[in-house]
Amino acid sequence: MTSTEVFDARRARVATSAIFAAHGAVTGTFAARVPWIADHVGVGPGGLGIALLMPGVGALLAMPLSGRLVHRFDLRSLVRVLMLAWVFALMLPSLPTSLWLLCVTLIVYGATAGLADVAMNAHAVLVEERYGRSVMSGFHGWWSLGGLGGSAIAVFAAREGLGAPAHFGIAVAVLVVVVLVASQGIVPHRPAPSLEEPPAFALPSKAVLPIGLVALCAVFAEGASLDWSAVYVRDLLGSPAATAAATVSIFSVCMAVARFGGDWVVQKIGPVATVRLSGAIATIGVLMVVLIDQVALVIAGFGLLGIGIAVVVPLVFAAAGRSGEHPGKSIAGVAGIAYGSGLIAPGIIGGIAHATSLTVSFGIIVGLMVVMTAGASVLRR
Numbered sequence: 504m505t506s507t508e509v510f511d512a513r514r515a516r517v518a519t520s521a522i523f524a525a526h527g528a529v530t531g532t533f534a535a536r537v538p539w540i541a542d543h544v545g546v547g548p549g550g551l552g553i554a555l556l557m558p559g560v561g562a563l564l565a566m567p568l569s570g571r572l573v574h575r576f577d578l579r580s581l582v583r584v585l586m587l588a589w590v591f592a593l594m595l596p597s598l599p600t601s602l603w604l605l606c607v608t609l610i611v612y613g614a615t616a617g618l619a620d621v622a623m624n625a626h627a628v629l630v631e632e633r634y635g636r637s638v639m640s641g642f643h644g645w646w647s648l649g650g651l652g653g654s655a656i657a658v659f660a661a662r663e664g665l666g667a668p669a670h671f672g673i674a675v676a677v678l679v680v681v682v683l684v685a686s687q688g689i690v691p692h693r694p695a696p697s698l699e700e701p702p703a704f705a706l707p708s709k710a711v712l713p714i715g716l717v718a719l720c721a722v723f724a725e726g727a728s729l730d731w732s733a734v735y736v737r738d739l740l741g742s743p744a745a746t747a748a749a750t751v752s753i754f755s756v757c758m759a760v761a762r763f764g765g766d767w768v769v770q771k772i773g774p775v776a777t778v779r780l781s782g783a784i785a786t787i788g789v790l791m792v793v794l795i796d797q798v799a800l801v802i803a804g805f806g807l808l809g810i811g812i813a814v815v816v817p818l819v820f821a822a823a824g825r826s827g828e829h830p831g832k833s834i835a836g837v838a839g840i841a842y843g844s845g846l847i848a849p850g851i852i853g854g855i856a857h858a859t860s861l862t863v864s865f866g867i868i869v870g871l872m873v874v875m876t877a878g879a880s881v882l883r884r
Contacts, residue, residue, distance in 0.1 A: 511690070512633045518688025519630050522586060522623050523642045524649035525681045529593050530616070531653030532674050536660075536667045540596055540605070543667070550602045557606045559846035561613025562620070566839045569621035570832030578626050583686035585619040590678045592616070597667035617842060621835045628824030628834070629690055637774070639817040640765030647759035647813075711833050713881040714822050715840035717778070720875035721815035722841040724785065724808060724868045726848035728754050732805050735861050740798045750802050754809040761813035774818045774882045782876025785811025789868045808868075815875065816841065822882040 541551045572581060592615040595608035627642045653674070660670040732754055737747035769777050788807025791800055819841070823833040855864035 512630065514688040515626075515630045515633065515690045516638060518685045519623070519627050519642055520645040521681055521685035522582060522689070523627075523646040524652075525586065525678050525685070526589065526616075526619060526623060527646035527649030527651075528653035528674070528678060529590060531650035531655075532657050532671065533593060533596060533612075534650075535654040535657030536597070536670065539661065539667045543597070544599060544602060544605050546602050546605070554602060554605050554609055556846065557609035558613030558616060559842055561610035561615075562617030562842045563839055563846070564610075565614035566617045566621060566835045566842065569618050569835040569838075572618065573622060573625050573832075573835075577691055578622070578629065579686060579689040579691045582619075582622045582626055582689050583682065585615065585622045586682045586686070587679065589615040589619040590675055590682060593675055593678075594668070594671050597671050617838065621838050624820045624834050624838070625824065626689060628821055631821060631824075633690070637766045637769035637818075637821070639821040640762045640769065640814045643813075643817040644759055644762030644765070647755065647762055651755060651759060711823060711836040712840075713878060714819055714833075715837045717875055717878045717881060718816060718819040718837050718841040719844040720871040720878075721812040721819070722844040723848040723851075723871055724789070724812050725758075725816075726845040727852045727865070727868060728805060728808060730849040731852050731856075731861065731865075735792070735865070736798060736801060739861055740796065740801060742798050746798065746802075750805055753802055754805045757806040757809035758813040761810040762817065765814035765817065768814070769818065774822065775879045778815055778818060778879035778882055779876050781811045781814055782872050782879065783811075786869060786872040786876065787811075789865060789872060793862050793865050793869065811872070812875075818882050 537551070537555070541547075544550075544554075546554065572585075592612045595612055596605065599605040599608055627639055631638050656674075657670065729751060732750045733747035736742045736750045737744060765777070768780075772780070785808050788804045788809075788811055791804030791807065795801055795804065819837055820834055823837040851867075852861075852864045855867065
């Protein structure tokens with residue numbers, strides 16, 4: 504690799520990191536203002552629960568189309584356009600005054616999120632190939648950092664009494680600049696002419712399904728922990744609301760930190776051993792959650808669970824991009840499985856908890872972590 508190529512690869516890495524951070528910032532900004540949106544629309548927990556299913560539905564509907572988009576269009580232009588669409592879509596949830604309009608806007612919001620997700624991960628796979636070593640985990644670390652930053656700024660805006668439309672408008676203006684500047688460093692790329700165009704609506708293939716199963720296990724654990732860890736600590740352990748909220752923060756921070764260190768681990772021991780080690784850490788963490796009733800150790804267990812699953816999703820996207828199929832189609836297939844898993848996880852955990860207990864429902868995650876660890880070999884380079 505010449506010095507110019509090294510410079511281009513580094514520039515692309517910085518640009519891709521910024522794109523991931525912007526994507527995460529939109530997610531964090533929206534999530535932190537959900538209470539304002541619920542009050543503005545006038546919906547209770549039931550209606551809000553239905554509305555919050557819609558982004559996942561929109562993503563699942565749009566993602567099968569993304570393989571064709573990645574094949575047909577230059578990757579730099581595609582990432583720029585889809586990321587701008589995703590950023591502008593942030594404004595939509597702050598506008599409706601009825602539940603059905605909120606659901607419609609959240610479907611659009613989720614669809615743009617899913618399309619941008621596939622495009623930026625396809626580019627991340629390309630950058631990793633140019634680098635010749637693992638850099639995917641770091642990109643997802645920047646996504647986590649962007650999400651934490653977006654949510655932190657949203658908390659400040661809420662405390663200052665700034666409504667979501669004004670807050671989102673400022674966030675959109677800033678993120679549009681970030682996307683336009685960062686996209687200049689995206690690598691121009693079109694698939695080889697010999698590569699067959701994927702179908703317009705591509706479902707996961709048999710080659711991608713085993714990789715998708717690993718993603719399913721990790722994302723299920725993530726979705727369950729983000730939505731239920733605070734409830735677990737508050738209701739089962741009798742802890743204050745502040746302690747319960749801190750559990751979610753600790754889980755998220757542990758995931759972000761682990762992702763930034765993940766590429767170094769992958770470089771040392773390879774993706775298969777990394778997922779096996781991650782699975783062992785995650786299993787220990789969730790066993791601490793279900794078997795111990797001391798709040799400090801349970802919170803530590805959630806932290807270990809976050810560390811254990813943090814690197815798995817980046818490695819899954821990287822493996823899908825190398826699976827021998829069209830990268831865009833493969834990544835879309837895995838992303839669809841992952842989004843679907845995250846969509847159903849909170850409901851499944853809640854349903855089992857209603858029938859039995861939260862402890863029993865989190866016991867399912869122990870089994871998923873074992874399956875994830877056993878399936879690590881599908882990520883072999």
